[in-house]
Amino acid sequence: MSGIDSIEAATESLAAAIADAETVVALTGAGVSTASGIPSFRGDGGIWEQFDQRDFHYRRFEADPEGFWRDRLDLREAFYGGGETEPNAAHRALADLERGGHLDAVVTQNVDGLHRAAGSETVVELHGTNREVECVECGHRLPVEAAFDRAAEGELPPRCEGCGGVLKPAVVLFGESMPDGPTIRAHELAGRSDLFLAIGSSLQVQPAAGLPARAQRSGATLAVVNLEATPVSDRAEYDLRADVTEALPALVEAVG
Incomplete structure (x- = not known):
């Protein structure tokens, strides 16, 4: 056979x-x-061959949310190639x-x-999901595009319009x-x-x-x-x- x-x-x-x-x-x-x-995260050609995982650790997000979100913009470009996925x-x-x-x-x-x-x-x-962000203070969620647009325009880190808390990607970060x-x-x-x-x-x-x-x-x-x-x-x-x-x-x- x-x-x-x-x-x-x-x-x-x-x-x-x-x-x-x-x-x-x-x-x-x-x-x-x-x-x-x-792209996959691990293996040949994976995301973690291009980026340092430590930049996306939860401790980094807590200590330097501005730098975290700046790197997150670059990660998003690599992840989606600047376009929508189907x-x-x-x-x-x-x-x-x-x-x-x-x-x-x-x-x-x-x-x-x-x-x-x-x-x-x-x-x-x-x-979790890359399609949403969540406020670390009140838990409010909103579509990720709104947060990335604001971050790209210089609002680093983007904040919750309700309570002013920092917005976090609704995914499980390293160390979280x-x-x-x-x-x-x-x-x-x-x-x-x-x-x-x-x-x-x-x-x-x-x-x-x-x-x-x-x-x-x-x-x-x-x-x-x-x-x-x-x-x-x-x-x-x-x-x-x-x-x-x-x-x-x-x-x-x-x-x-």
């Missing part, structure tokens, strides 16, 4: 398992968004699975907001505690899933890296869809080494 035939057979088998499962949960990582033009075929496929009643939730390590933009409704954003709500929700979903999909993630960063094991301990079938091997690939019932933008639409078609 050729490699292509093997992938097609595995896709058909996994599609049947998805169709039969009562609760399917997907975990997604940077590999789902690279086809939308968003969901790709992988994002749309997951939204299609949810609309068809075959996917209960997406847990994502990504902060780009593309799952929601694609139409996914039940999304747990472990690391993970929010309890999304983390607890992700573990609950993994624990009650009977089929867990790990998609486009290297599974190197906690707490996401521990979710496949959490699902398996509760009896879930584990499927990995990723170009490279992951730390859990050898114990996954399905291990598809494939481009997620090709593999996920094929899964949707096979599920029917």
Whole structure:
């Protein structure tokens, strides 16, 4: 059997398992968004080869919010290339699975907001979202574009128009505690899933890296869809080494 035939057979088998499962949960990582033009943070050509992670540490934000926001403008340019990003075929496929009643939730390590933009409704954003900022004093949130426009015009740091507090990107910065709500929700979903999909993630960063094991301990079938091997690939019932933008639409078609 050729490699292509093997992938097609595995896709058909996994599609049947998805169709039969009562609760399917997907975990997604940077590999789902690279086809939308968003670079990964780690690895060759990743964001952290261009920038010093220490510049985006929570301690830096607290001590020097002006410098933090100046560097954040440069990071945004590198991250988005100065233009808008759109969901790709992988994002749309997951939204299609949810609309068809075959996917209960997406847990994502990504902060780009593309799952929601694609139409996914039940999304747990472990690391927050780049699409909003929040006031560190009153917690008010607003679209990120307004804050970046003001920062680009010289308001460094941009401040809350309500209370005057400093605005912070609504993402988890280095050195900042993970929010309890999304983390607890992700573990609950993994624990009650009977089929867990790990998609486009290297599974190197906690707490996401521990979710496949959490699902398996509760009896879930584990499927990995990723170009490279992951730390859990050898114990996954399905291990598809494939481009997620090709593999996920094929899964949707096979599920029917």
